[in-house]
Amino acid sequence: MTKKVFVTGGTGFLGRHLIERLVSENYQVFALTRTENSLRNLPIQEVV
Known part of the structure; x- marks a missing residue:
């Protein structure tokens, strides 16, 4: 099971x-x- 985290x-x-x-x-x-645009350098897979 993948752990989910929400970061502000x-x-x-x-x-x-x-x-x-x-x-x-x-x-x-x-x-x-x-x-x-703020997400460009973050290691994320998709933007919702």
Whole structure:
């Protein structure tokens, strides 16, 4: 079973590092952002 995590502030300094760590540990990560452009450098698979 995949663990799911929702991160607010995912495009900030800490949020970005947190998302990278969670993805490396096989979590399914959902992030709240203001714009899709903010997601360019995050290790995510899809934008909803």
